[in-house]
Amino acid sequence: MSETLKIAVQKSGRLYEGSMKLLKECGIEISNGNNQLRVLASNFPVEVFFLRDDDIPEYVQDSVADIGFVGENVVYETKKQVDCIEKLGFGKCRLSVAVPKNGTLKTTTDLNGRRIATSYPNILSSYLEKAGINATIHEISGSVEIAPRIGLADAICDLVSSGSTLFTNELKEIETILSSESILISNSNLSDEKKIILESLLFRIRSVKKAKNNKYVLLNAPNNKLDIICKLLPGMKSPTVLPLAESGWSSVHSVINESDFWNVIEKLKANGAQGILIIPIEKMIV
Ligand code: PRP
Ligand code: ZN
Numbered sequence: 001m002s003e004t005l006k007i008a009v010q011k012s013g014r015l016y017e018g019s020m021k022l023l024k025e026c027g028i029e030i031s032n033g034n035n036q037l038r039v040l041a042s043n044f045p046v047e048v049f050f051l052r053d054d055d056i057p058e059y060v061q062d063s064v065a066d067i068g069f070v071g072e073n074v075v076y077e078t079k080k081q082v083d084c085i086e087k088l089g090f091g092k093c094r095l096s097v098a099v100p101k102n103g104t105l106k107t108t109t110d111l112n113g114r115r116i117a118t119s120y121p122n123i124l125s126s127y128l129e130k131a132g133i134n135a136t137i138h139e140i141s142g143s144v145e146i147a148p149r150i151g152l153a154d155a156i157c158d159l160v161s162s163g164s165t166l167f168t169n170e171l172k173e174i175e176t177i178l179s180s181e182s183i184l185i186s187n188s189n190l191s192d193e194k195k196i197i198l199e200s201l202l203f204r205i206r207s208v209k210k211a212k213n214n215k216y217v218l219l220n221a222p223n224n225k226l227d228i229i230c231k232l233l234p235g236m237k238s239p240t241v242l243p244l245a246e247s248g249w250s251s252v253h254s255v256i257n258e259s260d261f262w263n264v265i266e267k268l269k270a271n272g273a274q275g276i277l278i279i280p281i282e283k284m285i286v
Contacts, residue, residue, distance in 0.1 A: 117147035
């Protein structure tokens with residue numbers, strides 16, 4: 001029987017949707033209709049395991065799964081022997097220290113002699129050590145945000161994404177100690193056959209990520225400005241320039257990076273570009 005690559009994905013929570021969406025965008029069909037623990041893809045040699053995110057690094061280290069989609073926060077906290085292969089571009093969040101909004105604690109130095117509740121004792125203790133703060137860490141596995149209210153701790157250290165959990169619990173951030181996003185981790189001793197499947201999956205993931213970071217641009221330009229407009233839109237190789245029916249004008253097609261987008265669009269307009277259309281790209285192979 002030929003091999004399948006076992007992918008560990010969070011079974012529910014912040015990273016579940018992004019993980020499933022990424023697999024779908026990679027053309028991998030998985031139906032998890034019945035809340036199953038593992039599902040075989042119908043058109044690609046992968047099997048998806050749905051697990052608690054905190055357990056994923058250990059399962060990947062121990063070859064229960066070959067690779068996993070998991071937050072960097074969990075990878076750094078659990079300190080398992082896994083290879084970090086590729087950032088996945090979703091699930092962005094930060095690990096922060098937060099205190100009661102109207103309390104007496106204002107800065108991190110106020111944490112000296114205080115108790116901090118967290119599910120991230122390793123990351124927090126190395127932060128405290130570096131910052132020279134002498135606080136007690138209370139490790140709890142869930143609902144960290146309620147610890148100050150029930151008198152279990154004076155502050156918390158937890159993940160913040162939208163900030164709504166902190167807001168609801170009348171807490172405010174005083175320090176970010178780690179920025180995190182989802183990442184693909186791998187077991188360090190994959191068989192050659194599994195490595196080939198992983199390469200093929202990575203090729204798809206990178207094409208999807210690149211497409212998301214770029215947009216297709218179409219515009220009309222006066223011929224006497226084509227040189228400068230083409231320089232503003234170098235594209236993947238060089239822009240496509242086609243004559244318009246109206247003489248003296250051309251249509252220019254290219255690809256533009258999302259981060260340069262507004263800056264470049266202004267320059268294009270200033271150089272006489274008209275009818276600018278920006279179109280999302282689904283996959284991008286360079
Ligand atoms: C984190 C954290 C908060 C929430 C913050 O949990 O523990 O509960 O997300 O998100 P917000 O700022 O958008 O409100 P996580 O998704 O890691 O789930 P888990 O603790 O069950 O693993
Ligand atoms: Zn978790």
